[in-house]
Amino acid sequence: MKKNSFGLRGLTLSALATALLSALPAWAVDPFTLRDIRVEGLQRVEPGTVFASLPFRIGDQYSDDKGTTAIRSLFGLGLFSDVRLQINGDVLVVIVEERPTVADVSFSGVKEFEADVLKKALRDIGLADGRPFDKALADRAEQELKRQYINRSMYAAQVVTTVTPGERNRVNLNFSVVEGDVAKIREIRIVGNRAFSESTLRNLFDLDTGGWLSWYTKSDRYSRAKLNADIETLRSYYLTRGYLEFRIDSTQVAIAPDKESMSITLNITEGDRYVVKSVALEGEYLGREEEFKSLVTLRAGEAYNAEDEASTVKAFTDFFGAFGYAFAQVEPTRDIDRVNKQVSFVLRAQPARRVYVRRINVEGNNRTRDEVIRREFRQLESAWYDSDRIRLSRDRVDRLGFFTSVEVDTQPVPGTPDQVDMTVTVAEKPTGNLTLGAGYSQAEKLSIIAGIRQENVFGSGNYLGVDVNTSDYNRQIVVSTVDPYFTADGISRSFDAYYRTTRPYTEQGGDYRLVTPGMSIKFGIPFTEQDTVFFGIGVEQTKIEPGNGLPLAYQQYSDTFGASSTSLPLTxxxxxDGRDSALVPTQGRLQRFNTELGVGGDTRYLKASYQFQQYIPLNKQYTLAFNGELGYGKGLGGRAYPLFKNFYGGGLGSVRGFDQGTLGPVSPITSGVQAGELVNIGGNRSIALSAEFIAPFPGAGNDRTLRMFGFVDVGNVYGENDTRANARDLRASVGVGLSWISPVGPLRFAIANPIRKFPGDRIQKFQFQIGTSF
Structure with a gap:
């Protein structure tokens, strides 16, 4: 009877082959037919897992080569710490020793991270509850935990692993962490600069040596990614100012022995400053050389600018793409005259071949219908490839707001050199929104906000929402629905039904109200890709409900025209909007114009408003902003302009430093303990002009979420009895403010000093507004 056994304990796969070759002569057996296969030593692993890894079955011929393969396969599963094969006659016994299984992973001494974050990081390297465990995996886990702390600039963190055996060959792991302090940047040095001061260059960086706001910005925490970004910013600063041969020779990051501070040193070579001598075009330009020349932003006689070079190449490539040349190549070559510090450019173009778009595929839209995406496309199938239309199409799909990412990929059609296929890949995001929020301002007091919205109902691209907003002065409930493609040409249609109660801003209080239920329908017509004109019509009723604090003007209007007025407003x-950001703009322009015309019912009026905003970036840190708003209202058909359509001025959003809504005409109170006191009722004409100088908050570095600003405000509100809107009546103020995009939403504070005021004006030097959904 044959009886032999061989196996491997504790060998890595890389040493397996060598060990087997040296051991096989002593273990060799003659080939035989397997009558039976048994497995011993299993505790949690299913026998089927072992049998599936064996290269033979009962009735097969067994040989030493097959035995070697079997051991290698079983070790490859990563489930066993020992594998042996024992032969008893024509029976093969597979003896295994399972690796321990992780029963639980815990942490002690961890303050910087949530336990779930660390468990996920360990799961990514293969260590988690229920998985096999070995010492090598524990070592990898320690290194991964240290890496997580290094990413937070905590270089002094120490990790000790404790393995506690449990029942049924299971182990409990505990990682004891001594975190230490965060390593702060003690010094940033730039060596080799001559043209610009070191302080000027350091101010370009997001990393710094810390300030009193570093607890918020964390700008003094070292990050390789942030340093790389700062290096690129430094490189761009030189390359856009003529330093063509600028280079960074070395980057040195030195950590102190206590691992709680570090210094960064950048060694640079500026090179000479070069001026553009000439720009020439070579190659094939489709007979449109003059049009291409107009796209060149590099100018002879001006300092070399890398951004101008890159933008010129991109403009050329895009212009070729607009004519269907998807694979055009534009290569700029430089002829550097180091003696005269000049550089000549030659732009060589090879348009290659013109191509058509054969097919446009849409992927990733599991919920959104294909047509919702395709109707935004301006590039059509079977049409010339047009890079402008493709870029516009991608932007239009992205602006839908239904997707976290939109990517457009172009692939040549195999065997057809003049055709390409396009694939639009989207990643959907939840478009339903259930909100419950609160806000507070000095004017509105406490307001409660609640709403339920679905921006992509059943994947159709339509909007449906219900919003409720309440404050001390304005309360409303609005039900809205929008069909952005009411027609195939992209005309949108929206319905609104609302119920509002308002009263003018007043300190005296009172229980009178203006109640306005109504509904409207509006259409939006896209005249160009950037311009949309909206028009609509509605029906609403406004009722003046008398009570304490009712101004005389409202009482007289009620006596003359009735307490209830029905109107048909045409809008x-x-x-x-060309701003770079709706939340924190730094450049671009916003324009809005709106008119409301009362064409039926008990009122006849015109109400128009216009807003203009312009943001001018002075550099990376400073922005100049201008805002202007004009309002005009007039009664039509011999009827008075309705008081409840008045404009209000003063406070945030108007002329800061004056109490909210207190500029313009006043009227005495008719009843109550405050009878005879004057309250503001707004007017039918308004003007508000503002200029702001926006800068980083001291100590916040280049953080755009926390900014300070200085401002000048000018404006006023005029009534129908003011025959002339005299500039001498304008109020003005100057001041400083703070804006913060906080975790709970936008906060805005302002301290203003009126520099042009009149007796009776209500002054409020400190004003703020806080609130958003949470």
């Missing part, structure tokens, strides 16, 4: 509007 026409236009908007164009």
């Amino acid at each position: 026409v509007g236009w908007s164009r």
Whole structure:
């Protein structure tokens, strides 16, 4: 009877082959037919897992080569610490020793991270509850935990692993962490600069040596990613100012022995400053050389600018793409004259071949219908490839707001050199929104906000929402629905039904109200890709409900025209938003124009408003901003302009330093303990002009979420009895403010000093507004 056994304990796969070759002569057996296969030593692993890894079955011929393969396969599973094969006659016994299984992973001494974050990091390297465990895996886990702390600039963190055996060959792991302090940047040095001061260059960086706001910005925590970004910012600063041969020779990051501070040194070579001598075009330009020349932003006689070079190449490539040349190549070559410090450019172009778009595929839209995406496309199938239309199409899909990412990929069609296929890949995001929020301002007091919205109902691209907003002065409930493609040409249609109660801003209080239920329908017509004109019509009723604090003007209007007024407002509007950000803009322009015309019912009036914003970036840190708003209202058909359509001025959003809504005409109170006191009722004409100088908050570095600003405000509100809107009546103020995009939403504070005021004006030097959904 044959009886032999061989196996491997504790060998790594890399040493397996060598060990087997040296051991096989002593273990060799003659080939035989397997009558049976048994497995011993299993505790949690299913026998089927072992049998599936064996290269033979009962009835197969067994040989030493197959035995070697079997051991290698079983070790490859990563489930066993020992594998042996024992032969008893024509029976093969597979004896295994399972690796321990992780029963639980715990942490002690961890303050910087949530336990779930660390468990996920360990799971990514293969260590988690229920998985096999070995010492090598524990070592990897320690290194991964240290890496997580290094990413937070905590270089002094120490990790000790404790393995506690449990029942049924299971182990409990505990990682004891001594975190230490965060390593702070003690010094940043730039060596080799001559043209610009070291302080000027350091101010370009997001990393710094810390300030009193570093607890918020964390700008003094070292990060390799942030340092790389700062290095690129430094490189761009030189390359856009003529230093063509600028280079960074070395980057040195030195950590102190206590691992709680570090210094960064950048060694640079500026090189000479070069001026552009000439720019020439070579190659094939489709007979449109003059049009291409107009796209060149490099100018002879001006300092070399890398951004101009890159933008010129991109403009050329895009212009070729607009004519269907998807694979055009534009290569700039430089001829550097180091004696005269000049550089000549030659732009060589090879348009290659013109191509068509054969097919456009859409992927990733599991919920959104294909047509919702395709109707935004301006590039059509079977049409010339047009890079401008493709870029516009991608932007239009992205602006839908239904996707976290939108990517457009172009692939040549195999065997057809003049055709390409396009694939639009989207990643959907939840478009339903259930909100419950609160806000507070000095004017509105406490307001409660609640709403339920679905921006992509059943994947159709339509919007449906219900919003409730309440404050001390304005309360409303609005039900809205929008069909952005009411027609195939992209005309949108929206319905609104609302119920509002308002009263003018007043300190005296009172229980009178203006109640306005109504509904409207509006259409939006896209005249160009950037301009949309809106028009609509509605029906609403406004009722003056008398009570304490009712101004005389409202009482007289009620006596003359009735306490209840029904109107049919026709609205026409236009908007164009070219700002780089709606939340924290630094450049671009916003324009809005809206008119409301009372064409039926008990009122006849015209109400128009226009807003203009312009943001001018002075550099990376400083921005100059201008805002202007004009309002005009007039009664039509011999009827008075309705008081409840008045404009209000003063406070945030108007002329800061004056109490909210207190500029313009006043009226005495008719009843109550405050009878005879004057309250503001607004007017039918308004003007508000503002200029702001926006800068980083001291100590916040280049953080755009925390900014300070200085401002000048000018404006006023005029009534129908003011025959002339005299500039001498304008109020003005100057001041400083703070804006913060906080975790709970936008906060805005302002301290203003009126520099042009009149007796009776209500002054409020400190004003703020806080609130958003949470």
